């Protein structure tokens with residue numbers, strides 16, 4: 203028989219210093235709730251013959267449980283993978299000014315929907331719009347929750363119950379459940395596939411347009427894969443000639459949507475937002491947190507008439523951008539306007555990081571650890587941008603007996619470190635490790651490798 207009466211009562215425990223401290227820190231209701239559940243557990247363990255724990259162990263168990271409840275599950279990690287826009291790791295880190303801008307409007311009230319000059323209601327859509335128009339030369343702009351929402355809104359507002367032409371080579375799935383045919387179905391637009399997986403000719407567009415009433419021509423960036431070999435696709439200028447002759451607008455989903463040329467960084471030339479508009483796209487959409495390097499957002503730029511239709515559609519309200527994103531986006535766009543994107547926007551700073559600096563960092567770590575080789579490797583842009591392209595980098599390759607176990611130990615660090623293995627080596631790419639994370643990364647590596655450090 204268990205001595206249930208020996209289990210201290212809640213009232214008794216409330217008198218202990220340990221529980222009093224918990225109440226001071228976490229509040230009475232949560233502390234009592236968790237304390238009760240700890241006691242319940244002890245009772246059922248006792249029923250199975252387990253011995254009763256001492257009072258201080260009850261308090262420790264309760265503390266640990268409370269801490270588990272209040273610790274956020276979403277936390278910063280160190281990205282040592284060398285994948286710059288890592289979708290699983292939160293895509294683009296924000297610039298300091300973008301963060302500051304979001305914080306400024308978050309902590310208090312703002313003129314989100316208030317016209318300061320006129321002293322009356324304004325539009326939240328105005329804030330980033332001016333900057334987007336200036337940067338891209340577009341007639342109008344609209345910011346929504348993300349690019350998936352931008353595509354859905356554009357298709358719904360412009361082509362519901364109507365036909366939309368798209369090349370078979372662009373019927374993509376970009377992950378996370380976003381598939382062009384499904385989004386098309388959701389919008390109510392009717393998909394008209396043309397060409398083949400590898401070859402599309404301008405005649406395919408001409409034929410589709412002459413055979414049936416078409417409301418919109420869509421292009422979608424292949425984002426995360428390449429088609430190589432016997433392939434052809436007409437360029438946007440030629441598609442625009444054909445579509446515009448029939449008075450049909452073109453929607454270009456650029457996915458990542460770069461405002462800068464990627465060629466100087468060894469990534470090849472990526473069709474920019476400005477180039478798409480200049481080539482004849484009537485509406486271009488892209489993400490805020492891929493190559494733009496800002497917050498999660500879906501950005502639409504293009505013809506004023508089309509943007510106006512989108513703004514008026516009821517779905518626009520359901521997918522609208524929030525004020526923190528709008529603040530951070532404006533600050534990010536300002537970096538481009540001030541021609542300081544490659545110095546201030548983390549994603550671009552990583553892309554543009556000089557190879558010597560990366561080598562120096564890897565060397566420094568290797569010296570401090572007394573192990574690991576610095577080897578030439580490749581960083582990628584990731585995040586559904588620039589498939590098949592990579593940037594030369596230097597990697598710290600550490601030879602350990604059980605690389606996968608080592609990775610698990612890195613993930614258990616505070617903050618967690620995410621790395622990868624290759625040829626049985628743990629690979630640490632300095633390119634994606636933020637400046638302020640270099641020291642914590644080294645200290646954790648020293649701990650795991652049991653290297654003495656001061």
Ligand SMILES: *Cc1c(COP(=O)(O)O)cnc(C)c1O
Pocket residue numbers: 348349350351353376380422423424425455456457458488489490499500585586
């Ligand atoms: C990433 C991507 C999207 C979705 O953008 P989100 O901002 O993640 O919603 C849509 N289309 C293409 C081509 C993409 O690459």
